[in-house]
Amino acid sequence: MSDTQKTASVRIQRFNPEKDHKPHFQEFTVSYTRDMTLLDALHEIKSHQDGTLTYRRSCRHAICGSCAMNVNGINMLVCNTPIKEHINRKGMVTIKPLPYLPIIKDLVVDRTKFWEQYMRVKPWLIPSPEVPEKEYRISTEEVEALNKAETCIMCGACYSACTVVGTSENYIGPHALLKSFLRVLDPRDAGAAERLEEVGTHEGAYRCHTIFNCIDACPKKLDPTKAIETLRNLAQKRLAFEDAKKKRLTTITKAVE
Amino acid sequence: MDTGKQFNTDVLAALETEHLLTFSEVIVAGGLARTESRGAHYRTDYPKRDDESWIKHTMAHKAEDGKPVLSYKSVNIDWEKYPPQERKY
Amino acid sequence: MYKTTGFVSFVLRRFTGVVLVLYLLLHIWVIGSAVSGPEVFDQRLNAVQTPLFKIAEIALLAAVVYHAFDGVRLLLVNWFKVTDKRKNLFWAVFIVSALMVIAGGVPILLFMLESK
Numbered sequence: 001m002s003d004t005q006k007t008a009s010v011r012i013q014r015f016n017p018e019k020d021h022k023p024h025f026q027e028f029t030v031s032y033t034r035d036m037t038l039l040d041a042l043h044e045i046k047s048h049q050d051g052t053l054t055y056r057r058s059c060r061h062a063i064c065g066s067c068a069m070n071v072n073g074i075n076m077l078v079c080n081t082p083i084k085e086h087i088n089r090k091g092m093v094t095i096k097p098l099p100y101l102p103i104i105k106d107l108v109v110d111r112t113k114f115w116e117q118y119m120r121v122k123p124w125l126i127p128s129p130e131v132p133e134k135e136y137r138i139s140t141e142e143v144e145a146l147n148k149a150e151t152c153i154m155c156g157a158c159y160s161a162c163t164v165v166g167t168s169e170n171y172i173g174p175h176a177l178l179k180s181f182l183r184v185l186d187p188r189d190a191g192a193a194e195r196l197e198e199v200g201t202h203e204g205a206y207r208c209h210t211i212f213n214c215i216d217a218c219p220k221k222l223d224p225t226k227a228i229e230t231l232r233n234l235a236q237k238r239l240a241f242e243d244a245k246k247k248r249l250t251t252i253t254k255a256v257e
Numbered sequence: 258m259d260t261g262k263q264f265n266t267d268v269l270a271a272l273e274t275e276h277l278l279t280f281s282e283v284i285v286a287g288g289l290a291r292t293e294s295r296g297a298h299y300r301t302d303y304p305k306r307d308d309e310s311w312i313k314h315t316m317a318h319k320a321e322d323g324k325p326v327l328s329y330k331s332v333n334i335d336w337e338k339y340p341p342q343e344r345k346y
Numbered sequence: 347m348y349k350t351t352g353f354v355s356f357v358l359r360r361f362t363g364v365v366l367v368l369y370l371l372l373h374i375w376v377i378g379s380a381v382s383g384p385e386v387f388d389q390r391l392n393a394v395q396t397p398l399f400k401i402a403e404i405a406l407l408a409a410v411v412y413h414a415f416d417g418v419r420l421l422l423v424n425w426f427k428v429t430d431k432r433k434n435l436f437w438a439v440f441i442v443s444a445l446m447v448i449a450g451g452v453p454i455l456l457f458m459l460e461s462k
Contacts, residue, residue: 016261051267073348104263216350226429
């Protein structure tokens with residue numbers, strides 16, 4: 001197939017905090033080729049058509065999490081999404097900022113609440129008071145169980161797709177619950193008790209309505225809902241789980257069979 | 258051209274470009290001074306690793322004229338437990 | 347609002363839940379009047395037998411059926427790891443509910459038309 005130039009209409013939500021009362025849409029025309037991504041289109045518009053267009057971006061290969069936006073109603077990263085996959089029948093693609101978060105300017109949103117909920121679950125390792133002399137020994141199965149949770153790039157697509165986040169004040173959110181799950185199931189972590197206390201509440205794992213928007217939105221195909229369900233089950237069997245954890249911590253320096 | 262006083266992308270770009278230039282200079286200065294090859298730092302004039310002279314961290318400070326001034330810091334490893342070996346993989 | 351199948355399922359779940367609560371109140375008001383004697387009871391019972399209420403009954407059937415099957419879906423989602431089949435489960439609930447509403451609603455409609 002030859003690289004013939006086709007054109008698409010890119011409809012972007014704009015908001016200038018110094019001039020506008022509320023957001024409005026502006027349309028641009030972009031010629032695109034087979035491999036052009038949505039981020040390429042935004043760059044093209046900013047470089048050649050409107051230098052005031054503002055958006056976050058960095059790595060352009062789906063690892064930094066900066067460029068999550070709402071395209072045709074769905075959250076995604078714009079750096080690894082070809083534009084041709086989202087042009088509708090009228091030849092148009094609509095780009096808006098992530099929903100449910102306050103807009104700073106154009107496609108840039110205020111992520112304060114997102115980070116506050118993240119810090120709330122203590123997203124770091126809480127080691128046991130007896131730190132081993134040599135390395136921690138963990139089995140392949142234990143590592144695999146955590147693979148998906150570790151791959152999260154904190155892009156915010158899941159958080160801002162969640163209906164519960166949009167309709168409640170203090171729901172912890174799929175991103176933070178996934179991180180909490182990562183630490184609760186980490187054999188090296190000794191803070192299961194305090195973690196389950198924080199997330200096993202009506203603002204945490206019990207608030208999820210299994211709407212599954214988070215899984216649909218995640219650019220890394222992660223599964224926050226499964227993590228939340230696991231946290232729910234563990235919170236119910238908390239004492240047994242804490243016992244099992246304590247036992248595992250005593251064997252963690254021995255070689256794995 | 259981005260106008261306005263909030264989240265001005267031209268200001269951000271100017272700041273980041275300044276950082277890029279400063280640190281490029283630091284990296285090149287450190288690389289020129291290191292007369293060996295080690296890992297990703299490879300020189301055709303010194304293709305081998307020189308553990309006798311070059312197991313140390315390069316530190317860079319900013320002089321009054323804005324140029325980087327280099328100094329060195331020792332590496333904190335237990336050499337008895339983990340002696341340096343030739344990289345054959 | 348972020349619109350997906352899951353969102354539709356959630357909204358219907360809430361809506362049918364509210365409808366069922368209101369229905370319960372109405373039901374108690376009608377049936378509970380039995381303690382006030384046959385005249386009041388008969389009057390209230392007749393008031394809810396009109397054709398309008400017959401149609402409302404089909405709507406009630408829809409609410410009960412949808413809420414029940416979505417509840418079963420929730421239990422499945424909670425107890426088993428069914429994330430890959432999440433969309434299938436939503437659609438299963440919609441379709442089964444629709445079929446049951448037709449299966450139950452058609453006799454009600456026919457009965458209503460016959461007894462006119």
